[in-house]
Structure formats: C-alpha cells, structure tokens
Amino acid sequence: xxxxxxxxxxxxxxxxxxxxxxxxxxxxxxxxxxxxxxxxxxxxxxxxxxxxxxxxxxxxxxxxxxxxxxxxxxxxxxxxxxxxxxxxxxxxxxxxxxxxxxxxxxxxxxxxxxxxxxxxxxxxxxxxxxxxxxxxxxxxxxxxxxxxxxxxxxxxxxxxxxxxxxxxxxxxxxxxxxxxxxxxxxxxxxxxxxxxxxxxxxxxxxxxxxxxxxxxxxxxxxxxxxxxxxxxxxxxxxxxxxxxxxxxxxxxxxxxxxxxxxxxxxxxxxxxxxxxxxxxxxxxxxxxxxxxxxxxxxxxxxxxxxxxxxxxxxxxxxxxxxxxxxxxxxxxxxxxxxxxxxxxxxxxxxxxxxxxxxxxxxxxxxxxxxxxxxxxxxxxxxxxxxxx
Amino acid sequence: xxxxxxxxxxxxxxxxxxxxxxxxxxxxxxxxxxxxxxxxxxxxxxxxxxxxxxxxxxxxxxxxxxxxxxxxxxxxxxxxxxxxxxxxxxxxxxxxxxxxxxxxxxxxxxxxxxxxxxxxxxxxxxxxxxxxxxxxxxxxxxxxxxxxxxxxxxxxxxxxxxxxxxxxxxxxxxxxxxxxxxxxxxxxxxxxxxxxxxxxxxxxxxxxxxxxxxxxxxxxxxxxxxxxxxxxxxxxxxxxxxxxxxxxxxxxxxxxxxxxxxxxxxxxxxxxxxxxxxxxxxxxxxxxxxxxxxxxxxxxxxxxxxxxxxxxxxxxxxxxxxxxxxxxxxxxxxxxxxxxxxxxxxxxxxxxxxxxxxxxxxxxxxxxxxxxxxxxxxxxxxxxxxxx
Numbered sequence: 001x002x003x004x005x006x007x008x009x010x011x012x013x014x015x016x017x018x019x020x021x022x023x024x025x026x027x028x029x030x031x032x033x034x035x036x037x038x039x040x041x042x043x044x045x046x047x048x049x050x051x052x053x054x055x056x057x058x059x060x061x062x063x064x065x066x067x068x069x070x071x072x073x074x075x076x077x078x079x080x081x082x083x084x085x086x087x088x089x090x091x092x093x094x095x096x097x098x099x100x101x102x103x104x105x106x107x108x109x110x111x112x113x114x115x116x117x118x119x120x121x122x123x124x125x126x127x128x129x130x131x132x133x134x135x136x137x138x139x140x141x142x143x144x145x146x147x148x149x150x151x152x153x154x155x156x157x158x159x160x161x162x163x164x165x166x167x168x169x170x171x172x173x174x175x176x177x178x179x180x181x182x183x184x185x186x187x188x189x190x191x192x193x194x195x196x197x198x199x200x201x202x203x204x205x206x207x208x209x210x211x212x213x214x215x216x217x218x219x220x221x222x223x224x225x226x227x228x229x230x231x232x233x234x235x236x237x238x239x240x241x242x243x244x245x246x247x248x249x250x251x252x253x254x255x256x257x258x259x260x261x262x263x264x265x266x267x268x269x270x271x272x273x274x275x276x277x278x279x280x281x282x283x284x285x286x287x288x289x290x291x292x293x294x295x296x297x298x299x300x301x302x303x304x305x306x307x308x309x310x311x312x313x314x315x316x317x318x319x320x321x322x323x324x325x326x327x328x329x330x331x332x333x334x335x336x337x338x339x340x341x342x343x344x345x346x347x348x349x350x351x352x353x354x355x356x357x358x359x360x361x362x363x364x365x366x367x368x369x370x371x372x373x374x375x376x377x378x379x380x381x382x383x384x385x386x387x388x
Numbered sequence: 389x390x391x392x393x394x395x396x397x398x399x400x401x402x403x404x405x406x407x408x409x410x411x412x413x414x415x416x417x418x419x420x421x422x423x424x425x426x427x428x429x430x431x432x433x434x435x436x437x438x439x440x441x442x443x444x445x446x447x448x449x450x451x452x453x454x455x456x457x458x459x460x461x462x463x464x465x466x467x468x469x470x471x472x473x474x475x476x477x478x479x480x481x482x483x484x485x486x487x488x489x490x491x492x493x494x495x496x497x498x499x500x501x502x503x504x505x506x507x508x509x510x511x512x513x514x515x516x517x518x519x520x521x522x523x524x525x526x527x528x529x530x531x532x533x534x535x536x537x538x539x540x541x542x543x544x545x546x547x548x549x550x551x552x553x554x555x556x557x558x559x560x561x562x563x564x565x566x567x568x569x570x571x572x573x574x575x576x577x578x579x580x581x582x583x584x585x586x587x588x589x590x591x592x593x594x595x596x597x598x599x600x601x602x603x604x605x606x607x608x609x610x611x612x613x614x615x616x617x618x619x620x621x622x623x624x625x626x627x628x629x630x631x632x633x634x635x636x637x638x639x640x641x642x643x644x645x646x647x648x649x650x651x652x653x654x655x656x657x658x659x660x661x662x663x664x665x666x667x668x669x670x671x672x673x674x675x676x677x678x679x680x681x682x683x684x685x686x687x688x689x690x691x692x693x694x695x696x697x698x699x700x701x702x703x704x705x706x707x708x709x710x711x712x713x714x715x716x717x718x719x720x721x722x723x724x725x726x727x728x729x730x731x732x733x734x735x736x737x738x739x740x741x742x743x744x745x746x747x748x749x750x751x752x753x754x755x756x757x758x759x760x761x762x763x764x765x766x767x768x769x770x771x772x773x774x775x776x
Contacts, residue, residue, distance in 0.1 A: 005506035118393035165558030245665035277633035286678035
C-alpha cells in the first residue's frame with residue numbers, strides 16, 4: 001500500500017487511553033503544535049503522571065469538535081464505533097495496531113529547527129522506517145545543515161570511488177548544493193545524478209575533449225565570479241593527484257576560498273577490495289602512494305627503487321597502462337621481481353577485480369583487467385585476508 | 389509552526405483545477421494509492437492531456453464524498469467557500485499557496501520500494517525541505533539499503549576524522565545497524581551517538597584501560613558467534629594503522645567475513661586543514677604515510693632518511709609525542725633540518741590548528757598543539773593555499 005504523506009497544520013487531537021501505546025503517540029503529537037486532549041479510564045504509564053488527563057469512560061459525544069482521534073486503548077469494539085461515526089463527527093481516525101480502522105498512520109519523525117523528516121513504510125516495516133529515519137536524522141544533524149552555501153562558493157570535492165556508500169555526507173551535501181559541477185572523467189553517473197536538476201554539469205576530462213588545467217581554472221573562476229556555487233568533482237580524495245595545488249591556488253588568488261571536502265581514496269579502497277592491509281606491524285610500516293602517470297602522459301618510475309627494498313607498501317595509481325614500462329624499469333634498476341603485488345581494477349563497479357602475482361608478472365596481470373586500476377606492491381600483497 | 393507529519397491511508401481526493409500548480413499536486417498524489425478525481429473549467433497543463441478530467445465549473449456539491457480536496461485554481465473566493473464548508477462536507481482542505489486555508493500541506497517526498505521519506509518545513513522554506521528530501525533520497529538510493537545485515541556480520545569501519553560530514557554514507561548505515569560497537573579511543577562522541585539506543589558500546593582503547601589486541605579479537609568473535617552484528621569503529625580509514633591485518637585475519641580464520649568500510653584518512657584531512665597539497669606536479673610526486681608510534685610505544689624513525697631527500701611528502705601520524713625524538717634522529721642522520729613542515733592537530737574539533745615551520749623547529753611547534761596531531765613534511769608545507 002502506498003500512503004500519501006502530508007503534514008497536518010496544527011489540529012485539535014483526541015487521544016483515548018493513557019497506557020504505553022498512548023504515551024508513544026502523545027510524544028509524537030506533542031512535538032508538533034497540535035493541541036492534545038487525553039481521555040482515559042486510568043493512567044497506566046508514568047508519562048501521563050504530570051499531564052492533564054480526563055479520567056472517565058469514553059463516550060462518542062466526547063469526540064465532537066476534534067480534527068483527529070487516536071484510539072490507544074486496544075479496544076477493537078471502540079475502534080469500530082469510532083470508525084463508523086468518523087464522517088459524521090468529522091475526525092480522522094488512527095486506531096493503534098488496527099490498520100483497517102486507520103485514516104492515517106503515524107510516521108517515524110526526526111526534527112531539526114523548522115524541518116521535519118518523516119518516514120513511513122505504509123505499515124509494512126516500522127523497523128526499516130525507523131532505520132531510514134535515523135539515517136536521515138544523522139544527515140540533518142551534520143554541521144552547517146540548513147545553511148545553504150553563499151553565492152560564489154567554490155568546492156573541491158573528493159567523490160570517493162564511485163558508489164554512493166563510499167561518498168562522505170559532506171560531499172553529498174556539497175554536491176547537492178551545486179549550481180555548476182565540473183566533473184573529472186572518473187566521476188560515476190551515480191554521483192553525477194546526485195546534482196540537482198538545474199545544476200550545469202560539465203565533463204572537463206572526457207577522453208576525447210579534455211580541457212587544459214588553465215581552461216578548467218578559468219571556468220571555475222568565471223562561474224564563481226557570476227555568483228554561482230561551483231564544484232570540482234574529483235575521484236578519491238582531492239589531496240592525492242587531484243591537481244589540488246593548481247586549482248586551489250588559482251581560486252585563492254582570485255579572491256575565493258577553496259573549500260576542500262575529503263573522500264575515500266582509491267589507494268585505500270583498492271587495499272580493501274583485495275583484502276590487503278598496507279600497514280602490518282613488523283612487516284610494512286608505511287604506505288607510499290604514487291602515480292605512474294605524470295603530466296603529459298610521462299611515466300614516473302622514481303619509486304621503483306623502493307620496491308622490495310623498504311618496509312613501505314607502494315600503492316601506484318593509474319598503473320595499468322604502464323605495466324610493461326614498470327617491469328622494464330624494475331629489471332634495469334635491479335628491483336626484486338618476486339615482490340608480491342596485486343592489481344585492483346574498476347572499484348565499486350560490477351567488474352571490480354583483484355589479480356594477484358609478483359612484480360615480474362605485471363604485464364600478464366594487466367591483461368586480465370581494465371582501467372582504472374590501482375597497483376599494490378609489497379609483502380602485504382601475499383597476505384590477503386580474503387583468501388583465508 | 390510545527391506541523392504533524394502523518395501518512396494518509398489511500399483516500400478519495402478531489403483536485404480542482406488543471407493548470408501547472410494542479411499538475412504538481414496530481415503528480416504527488418498519484419505516487420500513492422489514493423484515488424484522484426479532477427474537476428476543472430479547462431485543461432491548462434499538458435500533464436492532464438491524456439488524463440480523465442471533468443470539465444465543468446466547480447459547485448460545492450461536487451466536493452461531497454471526498455476525504456480531501458485541493459484547490460489549485462488560485463481562486464481565493466473558492467478557497468474561502470471550501471474552508472467554511474469543510475467540516476460539514478467532511479474533507480480535509482489544501483488550497484495551494486494559501487496556508488490559512490489549509491488543513492494539511494504537501495511534503496517533499498522520496499520513495500524507494502515501500503518506504504516513503506517526506507520532508508516538511510511547515511511552509512517556512514520549501515527549498516530547504518526539497519534539499520533535505522534530496523539528501524535523504526540519496527541515502528535510500530545507496531546500495532543494499534533496506535537489506536538489514538545478517539546475524540553474525542562483522543564490520544571494520546573507517547569513521548573518518550570525527551565530524552559527521554567526514555563520515556561515509558556506507559559507514560553511517562553500518563554504524564546504525566550495529567548491535568555491538570567496539571570503539572577506538574579517537575572515535576568522537578558525535579559518531580558514537582549515531583549507534584542505536586540498544587547498541588552495546590565498548591571503548592576498547594580508553595587510555596586507562598586499553599584492551600590488548602588479542603582481547604579485542606576475542607570480543608569481536610565472541611559477539612559474532614552470538615549472532616550479533618558487530619562493528620569495530622576506527623578513526624580515519626581502516627587500512628592505515630588500524631590493525632586491520634590482525635583483526636581481519638582473526639575474523640576470517642574464525643569463519644566470519646570481515647567487511648571493511650573505507651573512511652577519510654586523517655593523513656589527507658590534515659593536508660586539507662593546512663591548505664597543503666601533498667602531491668604537486670614537478671615538486672612532490674607521491675605521499676608516504678607512516679606512524680611515529682610503533683607497537684609498545686616504540687618510536688619508528690626509518691622514514692627520516694627520506695625527509696628532504698626524496699620527491700615524496702611524508703605524512704607522519706601520531707607524531708606529537710615524538711617531536712624531540714624526531715629532531716634528534718634527523719640531526720644524527722644528517723637530514724635537512726630546513727625542510728618545511730606543518731603540524732595539524734585536533735581535526736574536526738573547535739581546537740583544530742595548523743602550525744607551520746621547519747623540521748628543526750619541531751619541538752617548539754609541538755608545544756603549541758595538543759594530541760592527536762598529524763605531521764606533514766615536505767616542500768609542499770611551505771605552499772599553503774590558505775595563506776594566499
């Protein structure tokens with residue numbers, strides 16, 4: 001059954017009963033500006049001890065003049081009587097735990113200032129409704145909620161690894177407030193769809209028509225100067241290979257405050273997909289995150305000298321296209337070709353894959369996966385807890 | 389005005405008008421199982437082109453037999469007539485944009501399966517209500533929503549840096565589903581309060597009565613064996629110095645699947661607080677994350693040899709208590725004491741601070757801050773975009 005959620009303007013409400021079920025309903029009603037009158041044979045819940053309750057046996061005439069009536073006595077004969085006379089007496093009826101005698105249902109509510117979020121499962125799953133209510137309440141409770149961003153705000157947003165569950169609540173809020181979204185090529189449709197309908201979405205790094213960093217910088221400042229709320233949507237965390245320095249300094253030097261929002265880095269997400277811990281006591285005392293791909297598609301191989309020779313796990317982003325170059329460089333520099341490694345590709349997609357091997361096998365490993373891929377190199381790669 | 393949100397059981401609803409405002413209301417009603425009858429003088433919105441509309445001038449008698457009536461004509465004389473007769477005819481009234489003639493208001497709704505989330509601002513800010521609705525809808529849209537975890541599930545949850553905005557949506561969902569939460573000492577009250585009222589919360593690393601890793605492992609498996617949904621709440625991302633290896637392998641070897649949930653690492657969050665980009669093209673080609681603190685409070689200084697000598701930014705976690713040891717080691721090993729660095733402490737709290745300097749100044753810098761603190765070492769530390 002699909003219910004119609006509405007918000008009742010403050011109404012005069014009659015509650016019949018003063019037990020545990022009645023107390024639950026009374027609490028909900030009293031969070032609103034509705035007037036609540038309670039009639040009961042006796043008080044059976046301490047909630048009502050210090051409240052005004054008319055102690056009497058309910059008669060139908062008592063329901064006159066109310067906009068809504070709640071039967072919390074559990075008495076189904078009374079429910080039937082109230083139901084049959086509700087049109088004539090002009091109230092909406094709710095009989096606790098008797099859906100067939102209900103014009104309306106109570107919802108699981110969370111309030112913050114003037115906002116009220118309510119969740120209903122149409123009676124199918126009150127527990128699930130409460131769980132959803134609690135999640136929504138947590139969202140409302142976060143800092144600055146309800147303070148819409150000012151004009152000319154600029155956000156540099158880490159969008160994680162593509163799935164909504166790997167997005168931070170702060171990123172969700174920022175994305176939803178944008179008027180202009182400049183998206184990197186790894187931003188998933190799932191994330192892009194979180195922008196509002198009126199948000200202008202621009203793909204700045206689509207493979208075939210990528211803008212230069214200077215063009216991107218200019219776009220950001222152009223829209224900010226127009227008073228727009230502008231966001232740069234980046235994969236992972238914006239601090240790591242996100243051109244944060246170039247963009248943030250340009251934004252700041254144009255008089256705007258670059259507001260960064262952290263995200264789940266694909267470097268760590270890859271470890272979790274593979275079941276690999278990049279730091280392990282007495283075995284791997286740190287993690288070095290590098291990119292195989294430098295400005296102008298140049299290969300960066302400085303880190304190869306550290307492979308297998310230091311206590312650090314090396315996590316290489318954008319490594320797939322450079323697999324053969326990496327092996328060649330490793331050979332030339334005398335790196336240990338038997339150091340364990342794992343390629344993790346297409347995180348958060350249906351094609352998410354981990355391929356395990358050693359550094360010397362990198363080319364054949366790369367052939368088994370697609371872009372984008374993260375390469376993890378170090379002894380930890382041979383110790384996946386997912387293989388136990 | 390604080391409204392009372394309720395969910396109306398499917399009702400018979402009269403809509404007067406067939407223009408743009410009427411179309412908006414009709415869409416909302418038709419998402420429910422309510423029956424909708426439309427009366428209008430003429431069709432003025434294409435939404436109604438292929439729908440059944442009774443073309444006539446409205447008369448009061450037409451409203452008989454309806455549970456609710458919506459006046460979407462904008463005609464305030466009609467609103468007044470409907471308002472004065474609503475009790476006798478027995479309908480609830482909503483006159484679009486005329487709150488004084490409303491028994492109820494429409495809410496901003498999002499639906500998923502049987503769940504309906506609705507948000508109302510009591511008329512004070514429909515835009516804010518829609519924004520909140522959109523956020524809640526995004527939460528419901530994430531993977532696996534509504535599939536409560538099975539008994540005996542074990543989550544290793546990265547809780548970010550303490551604030552709700554730095555928590556992932558996946559972490560929020562997992563935390564909210566827990567029956568037992570084993571919390572590290574850096575887990576903020578804000579995050580702990582997201583657990584349900586019935587969740588058993590255990591501080592496993594309170595300074596004065598920290599449990600051993602073996603005791604923590606045993607607790608996880610004990611509760612999982614009881615069929616409980618167990619979570620290990622860790623600061624930052626669980627992959628980084630979270631004892632992920634020890635716990636995940638123990639959990640897996642006891643027949644449970646360790647489910648990791650990524651978080652915002654304090655290593656990167658610190659960079660953003662300081663306005664420092666740890667990777668900068670042609671200047672810093674990677675980031676090495678280490679911890680100053682090893683098992684048994686031992687100091688880890690292997691990384692000092694890399695300070696100022698490699699293109700990598702070094703991010704040192706738990707560094708504050710080791711400031712003087714770090715400087716001593718740097719001196720002994722001939723590290724460049726003029727390499728820029730920044731200490732970032734108490735992220736996400738009111739005391740969040742950044743202190744800039746060079747490696748040689750570390751002791752006096754440490755005196756200006758409190759625990760927990762992250763130390764960032766590298767040329768990037770002299771290039772904060774927050775100082776522009």
